Structures are given as C-alpha cells and as structure tokens.
Amino acid sequence: MRRPSWRVEPSPAVGGEATARALAYVPDDGRFALYNDYAAGVSVLTLTAPSPDEGGPAALWRADTDRTRPHALAPATEVDGYGIFTFPYGPISMGVPEAGRFDVRTYGERVLNLVPVGGFKSRRIRETVVGRPVADAALLVERMAGNFSASHVAAFLEAAESASATEVPTAERWVRGLAQELQRIYNHVHVIARVAEAASQNVGLAQTHALAEEVLRVQGAFFGHRWLFGALLPGGPARRLDAADRHRLAERLGHLAEEFERLWLLFLESRTFIDRIQGTCPVSRAEAVGGGAVGPTLRASGVAWDDRLRIPVAPYNDLFVPLPHETGGDALARLIIRAEEVRASFLILEQMLDRWATASTGAEPAGSPVAPGRGIGRVEAPSGDLVYDVRVTAGKVDALQLRTPSRANWTVFAAGMRDAVFTDFHFAFESFGFVFAETDG
Amino acid sequence: MPSWIQQSASRGILTSRYPKDAAADEEVSPTGRPPLPVAGVASLPAARDSCPVGAISDTAVDQGKCIRCARCVAAGLTFTGPVEAATRSRDDLLRISSGPVPSPAAPPPLARLGRSLHLFLVDVGSCNACNLEVLALANPYYDVQRLGLFFTNSPRHADVLLVVGVPTPEMAEPLRRAYEALPGPKAVVAVGACPISGGAFAGAPGLVPGLAEIVPVDVFVPGCPPSPTAILDAILKLNGRDRAARGGP
Ligand code: SF4
Ligand code: SF4
Numbered sequence: 001m002r003r004p005s006w007r008v009e010p011s012p013a014v015g016g017e018a019t020a021r022a023l024a025y026v027p028d029d030g031r032f033a034l035y036n037d038y039a040a041g042v043s044v045l046t047l048t049a050p051s052p053d054e055g056g057p058a059a060l061w062r063a064d065t066d067r068t069r070p071h072a073l074a075p076a077t078e079v080d081g082y083g084i085f086t087f088p089y090g091p092i093s094m095g096v097p098e099a100g101r102f103d104v105r106t107y108g109e110r111v112l113n114l115v116p117v118g119g120f121k122s123r124r125i126r127e128t129v130v131g132r133p134v135a136d137a138a139l140l141v142e143r144m145a146g147n148f149s150a151s152h153v154a155a156f157l158e159a160a161e162s163a164s165a166t167e168v169p170t171a172e173r174w175v176r177g178l179a180q181e182l183q184r185i186y187n188h189v190h191v192i193a194r195v196a197e198a199a200s201q202n203v204g205l206a207q208t209h210a211l212a213e214e215v216l217r218v219q220g221a222f223f224g225h226r227w228l229f230g231a232l233l234p235g236g237p238a239r240r241l242d243a244a245d246r247h248r249l250a251e252r253l254g255h256l257a258e259e260f261e262r263l264w265l266l267f268l269e270s271r272t273f274i275d276r277i278q279g280t281c282p283v284s285r286a287e288a289v290g291g292g293a294v295g296p297t298l299r300a301s302g303v304a305w306d307d308r309l310r311i312p313v314a315p316y317n318d319l320f321v322p323l324p325h326e327t328g329g330d331a332l333a334r335l336i337i338r339a340e341e342v343r344a345s346f347l348i349l350e351q352m353l354d355r356w357a358t359a360s361t362g363a364e365p366a367g368s369p370v371a372p373g374r375g376i377g378r379v380e381a382p383s384g385d386l387v388y389d390v391r392v393t394a395g396k397v398d399a400l401q402l403r404t405p406s407r408a409n410w411t412v413f414a415a416g417m418r419d420a421v422f423t424d425f426h427f428a429f430e431s432f433g434f435v436f437a438e439t440d441g
Numbered sequence: 442m443p444s445w446i447q448q449s450a451s452r453g454i455l456t457s458r459y460p461k462d463a464a465a466d467e468e469v470s471p472t473g474r475p476p477l478p479v480a481g482v483a484s485l486p487a488a489r490d491s492c493p494v495g496a497i498s499d500t501a502v503d504q505g506k507c508i509r510c511a512r513c514v515a516a517g518l519t520f521t522g523p524v525e526a527a528t529r530s531r532d533d534l535l536r537i538s539s540g541p542v543p544s545p546a547a548p549p550p551l552a553r554l555g556r557s558l559h560l561f562l563v564d565v566g567s568c569n570a571c572n573l574e575v576l577a578l579a580n581p582y583y584d585v586q587r588l589g590l591f592f593t594n595s596p597r598h599a600d601v602l603l604v605v606g607v608p609t610p611e612m613a614e615p616l617r618r619a620y621e622a623l624p625g626p627k628a629v630v631a632v633g634a635c636p637i638s639g640g641a642f643a644g645a646p647g648l649v650p651g652l653a654e655i656v657p658v659d660v661f662v663p664g665c666p667p668s669p670t671a672i673l674d675a676i677l678k679l680n681g682r683d684r685a686a687r688g689g690p
Contacts, residue, residue, distance in 0.1 A: 068647065070611065092563055092615050094594045097572045099564040099612055120611045121566040124645040136493055139510060143641050146570025146666070190573070203445035209580035210455055216577070220470025227570045227666065229472070230510050266445055437569040 005310045006043040006378070008370045024292035025408060031401050032376075032389050038289060038303045043310070045387070047370060067440060068124065070101065073116040073407070074414035083107045091120045095426055100436040106422065114417040116410045122440040129397045134160045137397045138233050145404070145438035146227050147187055150179035151381035152388075152438070153232045158313075159390035160397070162367035162375030173314040174360035175241075178352055179219075179228050180379065181345040186215040187382035188296075188338035188345075189260070191433045192267070195335060198426035199276045207263055214256055222249050243357065250353040257346040264339045280331040281416035281428030288329065291411040295384020296341065297432055299325040300333035307380035313367075318359055319351045331431035338433075373398070381405050383433040404438040455581045457670075460588075460677060460684040464524050464670045468582070472509040473668035475522030475537050476502060488516035494634075494643060504663035505534040505637040525684060527630075527662040527675035531637070531653065534663055541685050549681035550628045550659050554600055557589035558680060561599035561623075565616050566648070567606030571633045571666040575603050583669050590676060596622040601679060602656075603672070607635040607642045608649035620656045628659040628679045633666050640665055 025034040026049040033049035036042075090101035099120040105113040125144055129137035134157075141156040142149040154176040161168050193208040216226040222245060223231035241249070267273055283293065288301035298305060304325040308316040324340035326333040369375050377388040384405030391398035409432050417428055457468060478484045482500060489497045491513045496506035502518070504526060511520075521539060528534050529545050536543055551558060562575050578585045579592065593599045596619045608616065620629065629652070634640030636652035643650055652658055662675040677683035 068609070068611070091612065092596075092619050094562065094592065097562055097564065097576060098569060099566065099606070099609075099615075120615075121564065121606060121609055122611075123566055123568075123607060123609070123642045124647065125642075128642065128645045139493055139508065139641055143568040143570075146568035147573060149568075149570075203449055206581050207445070207449055207452070209577075210452070210582060213577060213580045213582045217467055217470075220473070221467065224470060224511065225472045225509070226470050226574075226668070229508075229570075229665065233510075262448060266448055270445075435569050437567060 005041050006045065008376060009044055009046045025403050027389075027401050027403050031399075032387075034292075034387065034403065036289070036292070036305075038305055043305075045376060047374075067119055068122040070117050070119045073118045073410040073439065075411070076103075076105075076115045077113050077418075079105050079112040081107070084112065090117075096429065098436040100439075102425075104422070109421055111417050111420050111422055111425075114414050116414060118436060118439045120440065121436055125441050126400050126402075129400050132397055133395055134392060134397060135234055137400070142229050142232075144402075144441060145406075145435040146229075147190070148183065148381050148383070148386075148435060148438060150176065150183045150228050150232060151379050151386050154180055155377040155379045155381075155386050155388040155402075156390065156400075157232070157377065158367065158379070159375040159377030159388040160392050162377065163369055163373050163390055163392040164366075164375075164395075165369055166366055167363045168366050169363045170314050171360045173364070174352065174356065176232055177315040178349065179223065179232055180381075181349050181352075182215065182219055183228060184345045184382045185256075185342050186212055186219070187433060188342045189215065191338055191430060192335060194430040195277060195331070195427055196267070196273065198430055199273050201267075201270065201273050204263070204267055204270065204273065211256065211259055211263065214259075218249070218252055218256070246353050246356055250350065253346060253349055253353075257343075260342055260346070264342075274332060277331040277335060277427050277431065280424050281413065281420060281431065283329045283412045283416050285327070285329070287412055287415055291415060292408050293384075293412045294405050294408045295380070295382070295433075296334055296337040297384065297409050297412060299323075300337045301329040302327040307378055307385055311378060314364060315352055315359070318355075319348055321348060331427050334431040383435070384408060402441070404435075404441075406434045406436070406439045409434065410439070456584045456587065457582055459583075459670055460674065460682070460687065463684070468670050469524050469668045471520045472511065473664065473671065474520040474524060475504045475526050475663060476507060476509070476513055476518040476520050477522050477537075477539060478502070478518050479521075480517055484517050488513050488518055491516040494641065501535040502537070503535050503638070504537050505531060505661060506634060506640070506643065507663060508634050508641045508665040524668070524670055525674040526664070526667075526671060527660050527678055529660055529678065531658075531661055534637070534661055537663075544685060549679055549686070551600060551626055551679040552681045554626065554680055556680065556682065557591070558601055558676065559591050559593045559599045560601045560603055560676065561593050561596045561619070563596075563602050563604050563616060563619055565604060565606045565612035565636065565652070566609040567633075567635060571605035571635065574666045574669050575605060575632060575672060577669045578673060583673060585673060585676075588673075588677070588682070596620075597624065599623055600627055601676065602627070602629045603632050603676075604629060604636050604652055604656075605632045607639050607645075608652055608655055610647055610649070613649060613655050616655055629656050630660045630662060630672075630675050630679070631658045632662050632672055632675070633664055635665075637661050637663065
C-alpha cells in the first residue's frame, strides 16, 4: 500500500508550514485552499482559505466573483502603446467550439497579453444540487463536463461517501477506475485529433478522429451510454459487466491499443506536425508550479505528480500505474505526455480486466470526513487534479465546491501565450485540453 | 516505412451507409434511442415517479425533457424508440412511439437549397458532450461531407445553426446576433434536451428553459446527448433528404 502524500488541515495555513509552499488554488467561495509542494512531495488542502488580508494572493482570491457573469480566468498585465488594441475572440467562434471568450491585447500579429474569460455557460450546478439527494445531484455532476463525466462523478461520490463515512464496495471503485481510464483515452486521443486539425494534418486527423469515435462506441456498448452518463450511479449498467463482457472488452481494447500505436508513430514521423507544435506555448517548471498547473500540463513541465499514485485507494493502489513526465513544457511535450498516458491507460485497463474477479471484491472504508458531514474527493481527471468538497446532511447535498483541472490551467496558458503569434493560438489552446463547461460549472 | 496512406488503406472503409441504409446498432448506443413503455401507455402512471426530470406523464413520455438516465428502465420502459427521433414541432416529441415520427404536411424549411447545407455550431451553455457529438459528424464514420454537409467558420456563411446547451442569460444576445448574421433562408436545430427544455438543468435559476424563447426552432433532436446519427437525421429533415423522406422503413 502506498503512503498517502496529500492531507487535509482544518485551518488556514497562514503562518504555518504551508506558507512556504505555493498557494495553488482558492475556489470561488474560499471554503478551501490548496497548497502544493512538489519538491517535498506533498499537497495540502486547508478547509478555510486565507483572505488577501491574511496573506492569500488577491489574484487567486475569487470569493466575490459572480461565476454566472463574464469574468477573467487569468490575471491581465497592462500593456499599452501606439496601435495596441484589445481583440475579443468569442464567445461564439468555430475555432473554439465552446462558449468562452479570449481578450487578446495585440498590435496586430503578436499576442501581448491574453485573458481567457469564462462565465458564459454557467448552468448553476453548484447552486442547483443543494438540497438534492446524492444520487440526483450526481446527474448534474456528470454533466459538469460531459467528456470528463466519469472523473467528476468519481470525485463527487468519493467526497459524498467520505462525508457520510460509508463503506465503499471495492467493486465500485474498480468500475470508477475502469470508466475513468476509458475516458482518459478518449480525451487524450481527442486532444491529439484537435491539434492535428489545427496543423491541417488531414489524414492524421481523420484516423485519430475515427479512433476517438471507436472509444465512444466501446463506452456505449459496455456502459450503455457513449459519454458514460449514468454508468457509475446506483443501478448503472457497468456494475453488471460479467466475465464474458470483460473478455470482449479486453479484446476490443487490444485492437484500439494497436491502432493507437500505429497512429502515434506516424505522428512522430511527421516533421511538419512536430515542427508546428515544438516550442509552442512553453510553460517552465517554475511557471507550472507557481501558476498552479495540473495534470498533463504539469507533467509536461517536469513535475511527476499524478493523483492516481498519490491517493492510495482501489483500484490504483493495486496496479502498476506508469508516470510519464517530460521537461519541454511546450505543446509537443504536452502531446507526448498524453500519448504516453494513452498507452499507460491501456496497460492499466489490461491489468484491471485480468484481475477483476479476484481483486474487485469486498469493501473498503471511505476517506474519513474532514469535518462533520464534509468530505473531500480527489481524482486525476484527463486534464489533471480534480477536487470536490461536499457537505452532506441526511443523504442530501448541503454545499458543493470544486476545483477543476481546466480552472487550474488557465493561468499558465495565458502566460505561455504572451508574445506568441496569434496563429499559434489553436495549437496552444488545444494542447491543454480545456473545457469551459467545467470551468463555469 | 508505413505511411498515412497505407495506414488509412489498412483501415478500409469505415463510413456508415446511413441514411441509405438504416443505422447499425454500433452507431447508436442503447441510450441513443428514446425510452418507451414496454407494456404501453397504460403502464406510464406507475413509472411516472421514477423520472428525475418529470418527462413521464400518465399519457406520454416527453422526449424533449428526457435525459436518458435509464432510471425508468426498472419501471418498465426500454430504449426502443426510433433513432430518427427528431421532430419539426415540440409537441410531436410527446407523440414518439416505436414507428417513424409524425411527418408534418409543410415542406422541409430548406428544401429549396437543394443538397448542400452549411452548418454552424453555437454553444449557449452545454456540458460539452453535445458539442463533441456534433463535431463527430466530421469523423470518417459519419463523414457528412459525402452528403453535402459542411461546417463553416462563420454564421455569415451558414444556412443552419446547430444550437447545443441550455441558454444562459449571457448567451441569449450572442445567439440572437449569430442568428441574424445567417443570410437566409435559414434554419435552427435544437440539439439535445438542454435547448429543448433545459434538460437536466430545467428549473435552475436564471436559465432560459427553451431555445424557442430566443430564436425560432425548426427541428428538435431529443437525447442527452443525441447520437451523431440522430443529429444527422435532424439536419437532413431540413432539406428533405432524411431517411423517412427517401422512403426508408
Ligand atoms: S430515461 Fe430518465 S429522463 Fe428519460 S424518461 Fe426515463 S427516467 Fe425520465
Ligand atoms: S443535452 Fe445533455 S449532453 Fe447535451 S449539453 Fe445538455 S446535458 Fe450535455
């Protein structure tokens, strides 16, 4: 059993050990704060966040932000001069197929400053779940980001189970892991397809796009829903995967894994493709850590951190989980990480399906509540560390707060775009795997 | 050395023959079809309370509200409705049975544009799954270019707005402007439960509970999200080239 390397502390870390660490995140209502010290290998979550008066940085302090109105997702730097203007890109554009905006300060060609603007598609999920039974709230949680649904539901359920200190059947965690790894493969392949599209790598795009479709079809066939909605909820079809299903699933995944290998090698051999993304939107290790980056973005900038290895629960505590990391920090490095993680996820799935019958039995304790009726759930979503903070009373959700990987990565994206040419925008943007839906919630 | 050309040749033809032939099962997951009561309408009152979004009444399943959550399966509904579930009127979403959906007497709104249609995707507050299902129409499995359908980069070059998501107050005005930018003749497709009824978010404070309050809607595609095949059928209903119009069973 691996040692946990993250923990929860009840009070603000101001004046304590954690002030030396980078304050990585404070969510909108300031109900928790996250400190990461990757050099020491720890991540600390405090239950009450420090306000700016107490030493919390103003830029991250969003307690008074109205998420339902347009608001900046990264700090702007003042740039002024002759011929400099702000070009608003969005909220409707085909280049970014979600509702969101980018305010670009430019004099025409170079990006002097870029501010992502969210708040156009808030569906008020945090507010609407309040008062609903956990299983009903989960219907909204899985729609926080349709393409990360398994991660959102897993983190939410872990938090809710921990809030009420209920036992979790090991099989539940295995099914959550299975769904999350499948969805990770879909998302990484999808990101590679989007970057190929930006690079007009048309045959590569078609083949990669086809592979993404095949993953959706596998999800549809084995979980009843192409986006896994409902699959992890009570009565969901995934709980009924029998030995024959698992055998067929392993076979289909084997073909997809081979297909992916062939495609990825062709991408690596394509000079035009590699040239286009090499050096694009660089994020240094210091910027990644200081800006609170997570997931493939963080791992592409030299930090080997993955929640699957840090949080010792089933199924990951029982499996070999590869941890690829790169030091380039550019779009190429982020793509290489994603490709390596596709391979890793296929390997994890193979191990899971091999050992399902014996390993996925029994029950395990939920994480202990961090306060009476309050629990934290943390998983490695396709784009990075996802944190749910949930309060539950008598089976109903009292309050819900979360920090999504998309929210965490906007700052370093904006910084990486400074001084870039505007034609780099799409390669850069796609390489992070952002979802505006989860940012706005 | 293997090449992209060899690679794509080795995959063979992936593209569906839809709408010439019916959609194959693997193109549509179980929840890609509307739920219907196995034992007929008489069994609906008993199933009513199983639905978290109030889609089941005593007399019908409102497919425009259904989020395909499968909770009613235990109460006797199954996902056996037609893949081609898009309708040209909101009311017809309550009348879907196992047969083809009712086809209206009025001619298809974009019939005079002929075969080719230009499409523009607008997100007004989605979970992103509907966006991705619309974009999936371009992948080799659906390859909608073969049917004369093209995605454009600007509403100014589009005939059709494909709207995904539940309209937030912040997106009502940008949507209206995008609609006005279409040169016309033009049409709007409401893709998924969100723009039809609010879907899973119905009743959330401040959201607009239906796209039709902002722009006129020509075709409604139920689903959460609808499958690419269902979206394709909806688009083809605009120019009368859908499977039902071709006389397909
Ligand atoms: S699938 Fe879910 S939303 Fe649709 S009718 Fe059944 S219970 Fe209601
Ligand atoms: S209809 Fe369903 S899948 Fe589509 S955007 Fe709404 S919640 Fe997401």
